[in-house]
Amino acid sequence: MIDLESGKKGSSILLTLNLAFKSIGIIYGDIGTAPLIVYTGIFSDPPTDPQDVFGALSLIVWALTIVVLVKYVFIVLRADDNGEGGTFALYSLLSRHSGLSVRGNVNFDDDLTISKHNSENVNSEDDLTSTKHDSISTNDSQESPNFIKRSIVVQNILxxxxxxxxxxxxxxGLLTPPISVISAVEGIAVPAPSSTPAIVPISCVILFVLFLSQQFGTGKVGSLFSPIIFLWFIAIxxxxIWNISQFPEIFKAYNPYYAFNYFARRKDAGFTDLGGIFLAVTGSEALFADLGHFNREAIQISFPFLVYIPLILVYTGQAARLILDPTLIANTFWLTTPSEPGIYWLVFILAVLATIISSQAMISATFSIIYQSMQLDCFPRVKVVHTSDKVEGQIYIPEVNYILMVLVIIICVIFQHSKNMVVAYGVAVAFVMTITTVLLTIVIFVVWRLPIIVSIIFFCIYFTVDASFLGAILRKVASGGWLTLCIAILLTIMMRIWRWGTVRVIRHERSRIFELNKIFKGEKDFSNDNNIENAFHGITLENSNEIILGNGNENVSTDNDIHLSRSPGIGLFYSDIGAKIPLSFTQFVKHFPIMPQNIIFINIQTVAEPKVGDYDRLEVKKVNxxxxxxxxxxxxxxxxQVSQGKEFLLQLIELIRKIDPTNKNLTHDFNFEDGFVTxxxxxxxxxxxxxxxxxxKILVSIYMFIYFNTRKxxxxxxxxxxxxxxxxxNIPI
Incomplete structure (x- = not known):
């Protein structure tokens, strides 16, 4: 037993280390290629005072340390929701721990955010219908309602x-791929200025190939990209180090004094320059959003040891060269790269590949966010392909992938140069980082249940930092930042309308769902009035050939009942919202005079395991x-892939025959060809x-337009x- 546990632990460590290496190729491309544009984004003109360079480097170093290393890697990543990261994960976490359902704010035991099925105790065929099912419900609330549960206004704002x-x-995510790729391809113009017109076409081709490769999955893409990014970090x-050797005194900039001195001397201009400093940490939110593609331990290993140190050294080296020659600000990265052809072109190739990979971080993050939003009924259904049997969060969404591809290529053609995109870049991320700080402040108190003083200290520190970056970044809105804000506002409106409509559909269906024992009353003794009133509360089975449907009122007479004949065959009724008795059933029996002899209510669940064995696939209960x-x-x-075809039905019939031998209507050679299955x-x-x-009326029209053009x-x-x-x-609103 000890050896077995030791083997499992060793396997888990190896998986974590493997994920840590793969994570380099997926989530660090954005932050890892930021050295291509950061100093150019800070200084519009060559810095005339070396103190400005010292101050800028000090701000970069401390931003990477305080924001990325401390806040995101060691604090924010702990606020995952069953392994998923991002703002939706924080929302789901807060909802569950506040006793709120993430679906329509109606608490139901079958409303799950995650299901885990354990079949270790299945020892015989009889256990097929009584397997063990563990779940985490949305009702993980505190004993007394917190301020979120008590206030509808707070819930809506949240x-x-x-x-x-x-x-x-x-x-x-629409700006990251073009700005990353174009900034790298522009390196071709330093030794060969005549190649400038080819920069945009080359960038578009590279992005086209990148988006086509998404179908192979994050794991395979990460296996291919990780060695490249690893070499990129070695290169920078x-x-x-080579640049630092020309001016070792640059290490003095690590003293935070130079950061404060920068603001004291430059005043308002220094505050504006924070927009350029922020470019060094823009990959932070993707790091959190991509958590589901890997795991917390993998990221906490890879960033400090493989990413943080190379970034500090490359920024330090660039600052050293800028002090010696401020004119290098025109294209800092490429002009501070050794000019020997062999080295330069090798770095150029790595840079192009690395920026392709940096685009991957935001593409993967977009997939994760859309998947999470679908789970919370905030996004229309799209096809989700799980590309890994080991990591649940590794997904691919074809429709979203191709829409992103078209939009990204259009942006490339419109903006042309990375310098034109820098003015629009970062506005969205600055907002998100501030939002993450606010949500995590609530998580610290509501979910982690730490003393409120801890939340206050966290908020005071990081909201000050994030608000400072946001204030500086907002000055970019008029220069191009409006683009990402407009796109975000349109997406928010669409998601809010979808949520608004879906919540009303869910509430309507759940408010009209009865328990089985309230619908099927069985044969009753009608010798007294009380039994008559109760018997026709729902549907009463009068004999084997006829059932009676009541109108659902407490005092219903037999004159209002609908008599339905039972015919040979099978009727399978599917629930969209996990309910035991779907609304489609009650509507069906109101409009059709015939009911199948075999009625099966099916609820399909997706569990947090890559595959489910045959013993765990089906759980059948007979309504006695x-x-x-x-x-x-x-x-x-x-x-x-969910499959409900002929093979599934044969398996289901065999299981029903085992638990209910008295049912003579379902035979081993049941005939599917006669159309008796509905x-x-x-x-x-x-x-x-x-x-x-x-x-x-406008909201209903927009919702229904989206509904009829989305997957069922x-x-x-x-x-x-x-x-x-x-x-x-039809649900009237």
Missing amino acids: LAVVLFGSSLVMSD TSIG ICEGIYQVTVRYGYSE YVVGQQSLCSKPNSPWWV FYSNWGLPVESTVVVGV
Whole structure:
């Protein structure tokens, strides 16, 4: 047993180290290629006073230390939500620990953010229907409601802030790839000025290939990219040391005195220059958003040892050369790179490859954010492909990938030069970093339950830092920063409308869901009035060939009941929201005079494991008070494709026959060709009332436009088209 545990621990360490190395090629490309543009972004003109260079370097060093190393790597990464990072993860974390459902603010036991299925105790065939299912529910609330739970206003503000923050990260993802790639390709123009017209076409081709490679998955891309970024960090470390050797006194800039002196001397101009300093830490938020692609330990190993030191040395080396020759500010990185052809072109190739990889950080972050937003009903359904059996967060979203590709190439063509993009770059990230600080301040108190003084100290320190960067960055809005802000605002509006409509659909469906024992009453003794009133509360099974549907009122008479005949066959009713009895069922029986002899309610769950074994796939429960009615939970791993075709149905029939031998309607050789299997799914549509306000009508129109142009929850389940019935429900608003 000890050897087994030791082996597992050793395997876990090796996996973490492997992820740590792979993380270099995915999440550090952005922050790792920032040396290409930082000093050019700080100084618009050559610095005439060496104290300015000392001050700028001091600010860069302490920004990397305080913001990235301390805040993000060792504090923010601890605020993950089941391994996922980003603003949506913080929102989900706060919601669960405040006793709020992330779906429509309605608490249900089946509303899960993560499910883990344990089948170790399955020892016989009888255990197939009684396996062990552990879950983390959204009801992880504190004993007494906190200020989030008590205030609807706070909940709405929190959601709005999170949506805006996530939209900002995605909008920033449109600028990171073009500015990174173009800034590297521009290096070709230093030794060969005649090649300048080719910079944009070459950049577009590189980006096109990058986006096409996303289909192979983050893990495979990271395996390819990590050695390249590792060589890039070795290269900039070597260049930094070479530059430092020409002016070793530059190490004095590590003294924070020079940072304070910078502001004292430059005053307002020094505050404005913070916008350029901020470029050195812009990859921080992607580092957090990409957490799901790796894990916390991997990042906490890779950044301090493989990223932080090379960055400090390369910035120090560039500052040393700027003191000796301020004119190098025109293109600091390339003009401080050794000019020997062999070295220069090797660095150029590595720079181009590294900037391609830096684009990967924001692409992966965008995928993660959209996936998280879908889980929280804040984004329309898109196809999500899990590309790893080991890491759940490694995903690929085809539609989003190609939309990003087109928009990024358009931005390349419009802006032409990296210097034109620098003025617009960083606005979104500065907002997000500030939002992260605010949310984490609440997490420290609400989730980690540390003394409130700890939250206050954290907030005072980091909000001051983030607000300073944000204030400086906002001066870029008129010069081009408006682009990312406009995109973020549009995304926020779209996500808010989708959330608004989806919440109303969920609430409507859940408010009309009955428990099985309230719908199916079984045969009753109608000798007294009380039994008559209770018997027809829902649907009453009168005999094997007929059921009676009541109108749901407490005092219902048999005159209002709907008599439904039962016919041979199987009816499978699917729930979109994890409910036990889907609304599509109650709507179906109101409009059709025939019910199948076998009614199966199916709830599909995705668990936090890559694959689910055959023993754990199905959980079937017989509704004992009625013949031929079953409740089924189907579990799939996150890397598996949901399949509900003929093979699944055969497996389901065999399991039902084992737990219910009295059912003679389901035979081993059940005939699928006669059309006796009906798959019933629901489709809820919002519609505005005639007297609804004009703004409600606009919101409903926009929501329904998005709804009809997005994927349905059953799109890729393999349901036979000819046997699928869509039951529509209009929900008046």
